[in-house]
Amino acid sequence: xxxxxxxxxxxxxxxxxxxxxxxxxxxxxxxxxxxxxxxxxxxxxxxxxxxxxxxxxxxxxxxxxxxxxxxxxxxxxxxxxxxxxxxxxxxxxxxxxxxxxxxxxxxxxxxxxxxxxxxxxxxxxxxxxxxxxxxxxxxxxxxxxxxxxxxxxxxxxxxxxxxxxxxxxxxxxxxxxxxxxxxxxxxxxxxxxxxxxxxxxxxxxxxxxxxxxxxxxxxxxxxxxxxx
Numbered sequence: 350x351x352x353x354x355x356x357x358x359x360x361x362x363x364x365x366x367x368x369x370x371x372x373x374x375x376x377x378x379x380x381x382x383x384x385x386x387x388x389x390x391x392x393x394x395x396x397x398x399x400x401x402x403x404x405x406x407x408x409x410x411x412x413x414x415x416x417x418x419x420x421x422x423x424x425x426x427x428x429x430x431x432x433x434x435x436x437x438x439x440x441x442x443x444x445x446x447x448x449x450x451x452x453x454x455x456x457x458x459x460x461x462x463x464x465x466x467x468x469x470x471x472x473x474x475x476x477x478x479x480x481x482x483x484x485x486x487x488x489x490x491x492x493x494x495x496x497x498x499x500x501x502x503x504x505x506x507x508x509x510x511x512x513x514x515x516x517x518x519x520x521x522x523x524x525x526x527x528x529x530x531x532x533x534x535x536x537x538x539x540x541x542x543x544x545x546x547x548x549x550x551x552x553x554x555x556x557x558x559x560x561x562x563x564x565x566x567x568x569x570x571x572x573x574x575x576x577x
Contacts, residue, residue, distance in 0.1 A: 396509050403506070403513030407520020410502055411528065416465050416565050417498055418528070423472035423558050424491055425529035429536025430476070430551055433484035437491045438529030442522060444492040448499025449518065453507060461497045463569055468494035470562025476555030 397403040411417045421438070428437040451458065458464075471490065475481055506517045539550045 397506065397513035397517060398509075400512050400516040403509065403516030404520040406505055406513075407502075407517035407522075408524045410505055410517075410521050411525050414501065415561075416469050417501070419558060419561050420465070420469050420472060420494065420498065421525050421528045422532045423469065423476055423555075425532025426536040426551055426554060427472060427476055427481070427487055428484075428529075429533050429540055431481060431484045431487060433488070435530060435533060436484065437488050438526065438533065440488045441491040441495040441498070441529075442525055444495025445499030445502060445525070446518060446522065448496040448501075449503040449506070450499075451496065452500045452503025453514075458497055458500045461500050463566070464497040465494070465501060466562060466565035466569055468497065468562075470559060470566055473555050473558030473560070473562050477552050477559055478555070479552070 395402075397406045411421060421441070424438045424441050425435075428435055431437075448458070468490075472494075475487060475490075481487070502521055506514055509517065536551055
């Protein structure tokens, strides 16, 4: 009976690993088919001129920018592991709105693309850790990163009129919250199903996000050292 239980547990862990592997492939595939992908211009660099264009640009921005997309997913997964509901993604969301406002006021933040890439790497590390910091620390880190992510969002809407601007903010806020909420509920489901290995699948996801963040950081470093 003991050997049967051990075999059953190993089978369940292996199933989790396969699930994590599939998730990892889903994350990594768009990364390696689209790098470098740190530009954030859903309309090809055109400033939105009406409400529809502003909203579509806002919706597209966090999806086209893989660094932004993966960070939002990581924030939702982390929230699922520390049991703080959606506080972490919401803190990121509010800070990103503030960061966009900072850009629109023509105030510069230092090295925004590097900070964004490092934030992806950092949240991957936090997700991969067996023992994670408390939710307050992670929330503060998410809000800090949100300022820089939001600053990058501001580039696509800079100079737009009020109507498209409001639509843009509404678009990227709604899509980010939808993505983070989906990641949160997926994370909670994985966390509850993992039995004897409570966070194994989520830790695998963290390792993959670490690799993604490391790729972004190394790409920026290489581009700075060897400009085209």
